[in-house]
Amino acid sequence: MVFILSKLYGMLPENLKNHPKVIEMVQRFNNNNKFRELESHYRMLDLIFSSCDIKATGTMRQIQLLSLELLKLFDNICKKHDIKYWIDYGTLLGAVRHRGFVPWDDDIDVSMLREDYNKFMEVFPQEIEKIDALKDHLIISRLNKPHENFPENCNEQDILNNGTFILFFQCAFKKPFVHFDVFPKEYILDEGLTEERNKNQTELQVEFREKIEDGTWTFDEGLEIQSAKMKFTYDETSQISDAIDGPHNNIHNRIYPTEYIFPLKTITFEEYEFNCPNDYEEYLPLIYGPEYMHIPHIALDHNTTGFVKDQYDNNKKEIDKGFEESINLLKEINENFQ
Numbered sequence: 001m002v003f004i005l006s007k008l009y010g011m012l013p014e015n016l017k018n019h020p021k022v023i024e025m026v027q028r029f030n031n032n033n034k035f036r037e038l039e040s041h042y043r044m045l046d047l048i049f050s051s052c053d054i055k056a057t058g059t060m061r062q063i064q065l066l067s068l069e070l071l072k073l074f075d076n077i078c079k080k081h082d083i084k085y086w087i088d089y090g091t092l093l094g095a096v097r098h099r100g101f102v103p104w105d106d107d108i109d110v111s112m113l114r115e116d117y118n119k120f121m122e123v124f125p126q127e128i129e130k131i132d133a134l135k136d137h138l139i140i141s142r143l144n145k146p147h148e149n150f151p152e153n154c155n156e157q158d159i160l161n162n163g164t165f166i167l168f169f170q171c172a173f174k175k176p177f178v179h180f181d182v183f184p185k186e187y188i189l190d191e192g193l194t195e196e197r198n199k200n201q202t203e204l205q206v207e208f209r210e211k212i213e214d215g216t217w218t219f220d221e222g223l224e225i226q227s228a229k230m231k232f233t234y235d236e237t238s239q240i241s242d243a244i245d246g247p248h249n250n251i252h253n254r255i256y257p258t259e260y261i262f263p264l265k266t267i268t269f270e271e272y273e274f275n276c277p278n279d280y281e282e283y284l285p286l287i288y289g290p291e292y293m294h295i296p297h298i299a300l301d302h303n304t305t306g307f308v309k310d311q312y313d314n315n316k317k318e319i320d321k322g323f324e325e326s327i328n329l330l331k332e333i334n335e336n337f338q
Contacts, residue, residue, distance in 0.1 A: 042297075046294050055100070056104065060104070062327075063305065063308065064105070064270075065323070066327050066330070067108050068270050069330035070178065074182075076334060083112065085116065085182075087110050087274050089109035090102055091105070092284065093288060095268065096280055096284065096292075097292070100271075105301065107178070110181070111183040113186070113187070114186050117169070120182065125140050133333065134333055137174055141170055141171075168181060168184060169181070175311055176312070176319065176322045176323055177304060183246050183247075184245055185240050185241065185256075186232035186233070187234065187236055187237045187240060188233070188255070192231025201253040202253060204226045205244055208244055223244055223245055237258065238259075240256045241253070241256075260278060260279045261277045267280070
């Protein structure tokens with residue numbers, strides 16, 4: 001808390017820094033031993049986090065290694081079909097900050113522009129269908145209709161998105177359960193860059209989901225109507241937006257300068273090279289703020305470890321066996337991919 005306040009204090013203009021009330025408040029917090037102890041602990045954790053090579057262990061690490069093989073398969077398919085993508089969100093953050101997974105991260109995030117996204121959604125299931133050893137192990141879905149091959153005795157909405165009706169592409173390995181998300185992005189016209197765009201997009205996203213759920217629109221009808229209202233375009237512009245069929249709330253409806261993303265580069269993630277934004281040092285602060293290289297005050301995961309343990313009744317030998325067999329299966333598929 002004190003650490004945050006000291007950061008905010010440093011950002012104040014000089015006239016406010018020297019205001020008696022502000023000085024009094026700072027002194028009061030500095031003299032509070034409890035807050036000083038918390039700040040000391042936070043600084044030590046931040047030092048360890050930012051200067052040491054920290055890796056997950058146990059089931060969390062197994063989840064990450066199986067997810068990595070899924071990402072490699074995704075990369076192979078995209079390369080084969082000349083589909084441009086970039087690792088994004090926590091996956092990109094992990095690549096930059098840890099050269100691999102954020103220690104508590106348990107999924108994969110990637111993004112691509114609409115034109116590539118549409119092509120990907122067509123070819124990815126086709127490629128998986130060709131792999132007899134794999135196709136029955138995967139869930140492939142854009143959630144505009146119920147999953148047809150979800151694991152028995154579980155609720156797909158609870159697992160994939162905690163009860164939220166999400167429409168972007170998701171792929172999951174059934175057992176042991178791991179998943180990755182593919183987020184669509186859009187070029188946006190200058191006329192769409194209004195002060196109200198975040199509020200408008202959130203409202204349009206809610207309407208989009210509701211009218212798909214009640215049958216008023218098909219997915220494609222609703223997407224076309226709402227995207228037109230947001231002034232999205234297939235033509236290249238100087239800015240890129242989060243899409244209607246992505247996560248919905250104001251913080252996700254961001255604008256990214258196109259030059260921050262393209263031309264794509266590559267970055268090392270768990271000793272493999274994957275596509276990343278051209279200028280991730282400017283890109284990441286748009287998502288996580290300027291302190292993205294430091295330990296966050298709140299760390300979130302998707303509780304994938306809990307679900308995996310439930311899948312195997314918390315039997316460690318069975319969990320280890322399940323991951324070993326699944327990782328080896330995907331490794332062999334990736335090594336022989338054509």
